[in-house]
Amino acid sequence: MKNLALFDLDHTLLPIDSDYEWGQFLVRIGAVDPVEFKRSNDAFFAQYQAGTLDPVEYLEFALGTLARFPRPQLDAMHAxxxxxxxxxxxxxxxxxxxxDHLDAGDLVxxxxxxxxxxxxxxxxALGVEHLIAAVPEEDEHGNLTGKLLGSPTSGxxxxxxxxxxLEQIGTPLDGFGRSHFYSDSHNDIPLLSVVTHPVATNPxxxxxxxxxxLGWPLLQLFND
Structure with a gap:
């Protein structure tokens, strides 16, 4: 029976927060007002660390920032x-x-x-085909509108x-022999609690x- 391996990204597979660093990058290259944007970005990041972040409010801020730029410019900045x-x-x-999980034949x-x-x-870049992330709305030209499609992918x-x-791919969670989830954050306790093998990673x-x-394993991926 096939196994499932789910991974959080920021501070789990990456030793940084990609969302926060994207904001800092925009400030650094002069794409946004350095004072106002950094103040908002820092405040939202502090809320995330404290577990008090309103995900919709933050995504509207982040996606609204992306919507300021035409898609070709956004793609060049992201590269x-x-x-x-x-x-x-x-x-x-x-x-x-x-x-290791891919070599074992796990769904990652x-x-x-x-x-x-x-x-x-x-x-x-990490070689992972499947990604679940907040989906920004795009217009007919591929430009971001600043709106979120669907619901946040947090908590x-x-x-x-x-x-x-999993319903889309035809295998429910309990259809896997083992289901792993690696995460660094207490915000992910809901998903950690429903897999068979939760791993607190750089927690x-x-x-x-x-x-x-609860006796869950702790993995210090970046500090060994």
């Missing part, structure tokens, strides 16, 4: 972002963990609260989106305490 920020953060230990998927525009090229939303994806303090109390 630069990949070269300068993401590629140096694609570390061998994360690649090996993914490859990255599931992240970060939007698909930012994360799809990252998943591709309990990760459970909902995982079940919906923050809240997740570390929760995982320890």
């Amino acid at each position: 630069q972002f990949m070269r300068e920020v993401i590629e140096p953060a694609l570390l061998p230990q994360a690649r090996k963990l993914l490859q 998927c990255i599931i992240t609260a970060t939007n698909r525009f930012v994360t799809a090229p990252i998943a591709k 309990p939303g990760k459970v909902t989106h995982t079940h919906a994806w 923050n303090a809240a997740l570390s305490a929760h995982a320890t109390s």
